[in-house]
Amino acid sequence: MNITDQSAAEIARGLRDKTFSALEVTRAHLARIAELNPALNAYIEVFADAEDAAREADRVLAEKGTEAHPLCGVPIAIKDNILIQGKRVSAASKMLEHYVATYDATAITKLRAAHAVFLGRTNMDEFAMGSSTEHSAFGPTKNPHDETRVPGGSSGGSAAAVAAHLAPLALGSETCGSIRQPASLCGIVGFKPTYGAVSRSGLIAMGSSLDQIGPFARTVRDAELVFNAIRGADPLDGTTLPAFDTTPPRTKRIGVPRAFVADAQSETRLVFEKKLAELASEGYDIVDIELESAPLALPAYYIIMPAEVSTNLARLDGMRYGLHVDGATLREDYERSRAAGFGPETRRRIILGTHVLSSGYCDAYYRKATVLRAQVAADLARAFESVSFIATPTAPGPAFKLGEKSDPVSMYLEDIFSAPANLAGMPAISVPMGHVERDGVELPLGIQFMAPRRMDASLFDIARAARNEA
Ligand code: GLN
Numbered sequence: 001m002n003i004t005d006q007s008a009a010e011i012a013r014g015l016r017d018k019t020f021s022a023l024e025v026t027r028a029h030l031a032r033i034a035e036l037n038p039a040l041n042a043y044i045e046v047f048a049d050a051e052d053a054a055r056e057a058d059r060v061l062a063e064k065g066t067e068a069h070p071l072c073g074v075p076i077a078i079k080d081n082i083l084i085q086g087k088r089v090s091a092a093s094k095m096l097e098h099y100v101a102t103y104d105a106t107a108i109t110k111l112r113a114a115h116a117v118f119l120g121r122t123n124m125d126e127f128a129m130g131s132s133t134e135h136s137a138f139g140p141t142k143n144p145h146d147e148t149r150v151p152g153g154s155s156g157g158s159a160a161a162v163a164a165h166l167a168p169l170a171l172g173s174e175t176c177g178s179i180r181q182p183a184s185l186c187g188i189v190g191f192k193p194t195y196g197a198v199s200r201s202g203l204i205a206m207g208s209s210l211d212q213i214g215p216f217a218r219t220v221r222d223a224e225l226v227f228n229a230i231r232g233a234d235p236l237d238g239t240t241l242p243a244f245d246t247t248p249p250r251t252k253r254i255g256v257p258r259a260f261v262a263d264a265q266s267e268t269r270l271v272f273e274k275k276l277a278e279l280a281s282e283g284y285d286i287v288d289i290e291l292e293s294a295p296l297a298l299p300a301y302y303i304i305m306p307a308e309v310s311t312n313l314a315r316l317d318g319m320r321y322g323l324h325v326d327g328a329t330l331r332e333d334y335e336r337s338r339a340a341g342f343g344p345e346t347r348r349r350i351i352l353g354t355h356v357l358s359s360g361y362c363d364a365y366y367r368k369a370t371v372l373r374a375q376v377a378a379d380l381a382r383a384f385e386s387v388s389f390i391a392t393p394t395a396p397g398p399a400f401k402l403g404e405k406s407d408p409v410s411m412y413l414e415d416i417f418s419a420p421a422n423l424a425g426m427p428a429i430s431v432p433m434g435h436v437e438r439d440g441v442e443l444p445l446g447i448q449f450m451a452p453r454r455m456d457a458s459l460f461d462i463a464r465a466a467r468n469e470a
Contacts, residue, residue: 003028004165008222011168012070015061022061022073026054026117029075033119033166041141042151042160044080045088046120057115069114071229076111077167079158080121081128082213083202084108091204092136093126095341096322105202106237107171107213107230114229119167122157126343127313128178128206130154131414132405135345140402143186146441149399152182152414155216159186162216169226170216175206176301177395177418179214180430184394184446187432189223189463190216194453195425196241198227199234207308210301210422220431220463227456241454249451249458254279255289255387263295263416265397271434271445272393275466282465289383289390293375297419300376302412303356303369304423309346310353316341348408377424384452389462392417394430394446398438417448427456431463 003025006014014020030050037043047053057073064072078084081091083101085108090096104112111118125135133141133156141156143149144164151160155172159182162170172179174192183190191214198213205211215226234240256276261269276286318324318337325336342350356365383390395414405411421428433447447466451459464470 022054022057072115077170081204106199125154128154152185154178185399187444199237201236205312207305249388257291275433300372306353394448398443
């Protein structure tokens, strides 16, 4: 079997059995990247020192044997908004094109301690704003299933890398679906942890009350492996949670918000129903639930997120980090630097966010959105009194064509099923549920499961059941 076809767990076993070395594993992936990345544009940069890291992992494996961390010597791709000390990190923006990280994100510190091998940094929508990776300053990523289509976003590079076997694993980040939606469009597993389960230290901030780092993988087991490696309380992020129990779910009851799911394309709904029927035959109890405020999550998100974006990106003023363009006055320095550094979608959101926070509009927009956010969380909490999981399609449909959603609002609608979990800080996972055909190509679709806060482990159980994974 080809090394690049193996899951992280299989690679870990092969390394222990000495079927191959970490160096061979890394070289196999680098060779495939060299072959396929020019067309896919999943990686913005491949790290020149990946082979050195693999040699170091081989030393650790020789010394520790079976005691080595399960990710020791396993390659992983990193989204270009997660800091790796000494490496460039651009958030796919001209603003930070030449910026070099001065410290490791906590998730990176943990993966480094495990001796995972960082292959490179992956493409994304600029500052993680988008659902297609078309907003990258470095060109779009292509969907490996059909290169005329998008991989989803914002973590499209990470998703495409894992789907095309350019890495067995990747880190992405979510503010509203940026792991789950590209996982769905690329046919892989994507997991968004409970808010606070994984440290945000060293993640370039988008919407701080929503952001969360999480894994991409081709198996549920691999996604869980990465989550367990990067999770935990962190003094560098005051919003992290103390280690929480991995209690089993109380019931096998799955709630389906039928009225909400009606917003998906009809073929997506058919595939979704088929997967639910399969789960029912495996002993899950499928029940209809009301989730009245769920459709309000998206509009609330598109007020709260730009508000946080406008404040988070204020630090990128041409003086402190990244791009600097000289003007006649300090004010002109700011204006020229920001105009040259930020792409159109980023500018749109900064303007929108500044508006919804401005005096006179703050009560009408921002505060109202925070009330809606509380309602969404309360509605979900009420639903979880009677069910252990909530299931919806991950996205309304399969991968769309490059350029198809040039109207920003049509792009925002991709996030309809993602928004509730981010607003409520709840964990959610997307796993492949089937395919639909478009232009003679089979395109993957994902199913999403949500669970109450801290019930992350229960999502891996149900995801495994949905995938028939042992
Ligand atoms: N599609 C979402 C947006 O454009 C994705 C944000 C995210 O999860 N980073 O805001």
